Amino acid sequence: MSANIENFPGTPLSQADFDEGKILTTHWKPKLEYGWDAGVAISRYLAELKNGRLIGIKCNRCRRTVVPPRVVCEWCWEPMEAWVYLEDTGTVNTFSICYIRWDATRAKEPQIPAVIEIDGASRGAGILHLLDEVNADDVTIGMKVQAVWKPAEERSGSITDIKYFRPT
Amino acid sequence: MRQVAIVGVGYSGFRSISPDLSYKELMYEAAAKAYDDAGVDPRRDVESFVSVAEDFNEGTSIFDEYVPDQIGGVLKPVHTIPGDGIHGLIAAYMQVLTGAMDIVMVEAHSKASNVLTLSDVVAYAMDPIYNRPLRANPLFIAGMEMNRYLYKTGTTEEQCAQVVVKNRANGFLNPSAAYGARLSLDAVLSSEPLSYPLKRLEVSSHADGAIVMVLASGDVAQELSALPIWITGVGWCNETPSLETRDWESATYARNSAEMAYRVAGIRNPRLEIDFAEVDDTFAYKELQHMEALGLCREGEAGLLLEEGDTELDGELPLNPSGGNLGVGHLLDASGLARVLEVVLQLRGIAGQRQLEDVETGLAFGWRSIPTTSGAAVVLSN
Amino acid sequence: MAMRKVAVVGAGMTKFMRRAQETGRELAFQASRMALDSCEMTLDDIDAVALGTAPDAFDGLHMKGEYLSDGAGAWHKPYMRCYVGGGTGVFAAIQGWYHVASGLFDTCLVVCEEKMSSCQPHPQGAFITIFDHTTERALKPNLVWIFALEMNRYMTVHGIEKKDIARVAVKNKRNALDHPCAQLAADITVEDVLNSEVLAWPVQRLDISPTSDGAVAIVMAAEHVAKRITDKPAWVRGVGWSLDTAYWTSRDLYYPKYVEYAARMAYDMAGITEPRKEIHVVEPYDPFDYKELHHLEGLLLADKGDAARLTAEGVTARDGNMPVCPSGGMLGVGNPIAAAGLMKVSEIFWQLRGEAGKRQVPGQPQTGLAQSWGDLMQVGCVVILGV
DSSP states (O other), X not given: OTTTOOOOSOOBOOHHHHHTTOSOOOOOOOOOOBOOOOHHHHHHHHHHHHTTOEEXXXXXXXXXXXXXXXXXXXXXXXXXOEEEEEOSEEEEEEEOEEEEOTTXXXXXXXXXXXXXXXXXXXXXOEEEEEEOSSOGGGOOTTOEEEEEEOOGGGOOSSGGGEEEEEEO | OXXXXXXXXXXXXXXXXXXXXXXXXXXXXXXXXXXXXXXXXXXXXXXXXXEEOOHHHHTSTTXXXXXXXGGTOTTBOEEEEOSOHHHHHHHHHHHHHHTSOSEEEEEEEEEGGGBTTHHHHHHTTSOTTXXXXXXXXXXXXXXHHHHHHHHHHOOOHHHHHHHHHHHHHHHHTOTTOSOOOOOOHHHHHTSOEEETTEEGGGBOOBOEEEEEEEEEEHHHHHHHOSSOEEEEEEEEEEOOSOTTTSOSSSXXXXXXXXXXXXXXXXXXXXXXXXXEEEEOOSBHHHHHHHHHHTTSSOTTOHHHHHHTTTTSTTSSSOBOTTOHHHHHOBOGGGHHHHHHHHHHHHHHTOOGGXXXXXXXXXXXXXXXXXXXXXXXXEEEEO | OOOOOEEEEEXXXXXXXXSBSSOHHHHHHHHHHHHHHHTTOOGGGOOEEEEEOOOHHHHTOTTHHHHHTTTTTOBTBOEEXXXXXXXXXXXXXXXXXXXXXXTSOSEEEEEEEEEGGGSSSOGGGGGGGGSOTTTTGGGOOOHHHHHHHHHHHHHHHHTOOHHHHHHHHHHHHHHGGGOTTOSSOOOOOHHHHHHSOEEEETEEGGGBOOBOEEEEEEEEEEHHHHHHHOSSOEEEEEEEEEEOOSOGGGSOTTSOHHHHHHHHHHHHHHTOSOHHHHXXXXXXXXXXXXXXXXXXXHTTSSOTTOHHHHHHTTTTSTTSSXXXXXXXXXXXXXXXXXXXXXHHHHHHHHHHTTOOGGXXXXXXXXXXXXXXXXXXXXXXXXXXXXX
């Protein structure tokens, strides 16, 4: 039957249809505000970021140390309570060189987001962050990096208390 | 068809705020309790997971991403139902009915306290072209419907207020209810009007919490539980999102949901065969309107039965022994599952001070609140 | 115990468009109406409706399933919306399957709709809210990041070059020239892809599918009803779905284990032991060109790291041994997220019935597979149809 149908429904619009006022639209800017409770595990994570430290948590069953911390091991269904301080150094697991911003507009300077496996956590356990103080062409998977922190008085208990990671 | 039972329940809450726990931790607490209650290990035994969530209630797009870890569902079949908790329960039930699964769980939660602009979120559910530009607080929908319902049935404002008195008093007997209280009828009637004839105390207040249930097929349920609570009927229905053409009088979505549920359960006379019910009372008049639509009494009769005490804990047909949304707190889309939770506790005989006597069959009905006409019903038996 | 047999008996779709005049409701109606017409059914014949649609942020509506309900034919009917992010489209068919297989219903209309153009200034903006609100969103992450991070990992682990991946975009956009609903059909070369604007290295403009408006619907029915409706029902032989951890930065992104788990579940249900021989036509999820390769490997239809070679050798061409995305995929037809997933199920339906017109793969395929993917590179959904 699909082969028998010549005209599928749907009416594509062009920019001209809007510019020439052929199409009417309504606009709405929603007021959506949230204050999320960080809870037991992430509150501690944020508090330690404010202290200039990364903290993870270890599962006593599978022995995995993960970051960010959580109250239950998703693999073993074992409650997690063994906190472990981690290094603020790590290894680039993968990266990108990004020329557009989150709203799809073009960025002036490229950003280098990366998944960074944190030293002291189990192999493969990483966090999302940005790389800087490095030429984009020089970044490689497997590169060693270290966190660059905001000064203590500027830290607020956020992942942005780490400004970025740079090569060691 | 296969037999399916609820073999485990767990919950966390319910409180007006829950600053100590993240939503993940709230879900984990409820899930851990439910699995313990059912005697199952989610990593080994549970074959499929259903979560109930709406993006804008969470403040996260495609919220289903953040579901698997804290319910034990990583790398297993997990999906989300953006519907009432009872829709989620039915989704789990259908999966067991297929024969492809034996043990399936359902989870629903509320972090309503984290939504700082909740009424803007509700307004965001209205038709963007026809209705939103009016910039009216969506509570007007409840006010308009209540007005029409009173006009049609002769139900009085006093009777609606009486629902609040009853349910919040029931809430006092429920340790997990957030809003138990002894109120006078006058206090309710004299509370400030929000959208005539709806008054402030007739609108349920939001609460935080999480609920998890474990479902199992016949033989497995018998093995797992000494007292499985059987799902004997399910039904659900949408009327229309249109404010312009909907039935403002009689909650068609509830009537159709119940008709389907009774048909599946083989119930011919719900008034006689249903021992008690937990029905949506997001707004006080809704308990009465839903009671009629669900066939638990004739049209226009609900207010009178309430006055006569029939729907009290010791009445002929207790309604919302838990306290309902008015007493327990409105748990966003987990509200329906809270209704089911109470039916399960009552049928197991572990409802404490509010335990009903000699109950064998209970009905739970959930509604997705304004501006929807979306409802779901489930009939349970011990 | 024997499971109830369920078939797809009808399908319909709208054009996929960058910006449609129709509202989401109207798009849902058009696709639903067409699906019903295709099998000479009316809404009265439908017992229940299942709806799939991705983030509410696109349409700019809270509880958008409720808003879409009457457009999807749900008035006065049991109606349920399902959701697994980008995987929603194929999952909706799984949901339709369990509605009918449960025994509660004999027929189910499955509708998927997406109207991404409502989100201004650009639908990409809605995607920042898919990241963890406390540990990631403060970094202002961009959706393309995660694909770029995954693609880079995939390329690096296997030593695959961009030109090997670009062939997928070339193939799919060319296949789409034969699809009457296609938004981005084109005859392009590997060089065109490699020379297109770099968005987030290694992702370039022509590696990506477009944002779209559109809707797709299918009708599913139980065995006794399906046989009355059509002499060629496409039976649901297997379904599978799997969701991996939300902690995506702790996974090795080079391989989609969740797709493998979903595929194994579906193969088991279908009794398929040698998928490479038994699956005759494949519609894996291809919002980015590398994803088609990634998914073929996860589906066990190619060895790890070997899918690019199959593409280069023409195995996955429409007239190859294992046609992949003969529809033109999302790269060519367009990507109204949930609708695109259900489009893949529809394409398998049409291919198995020999109704795909100029897109028809040769050799009268008996078994086909549709797969979708989504969330934080996290979910796999698989449906296997057979005639």
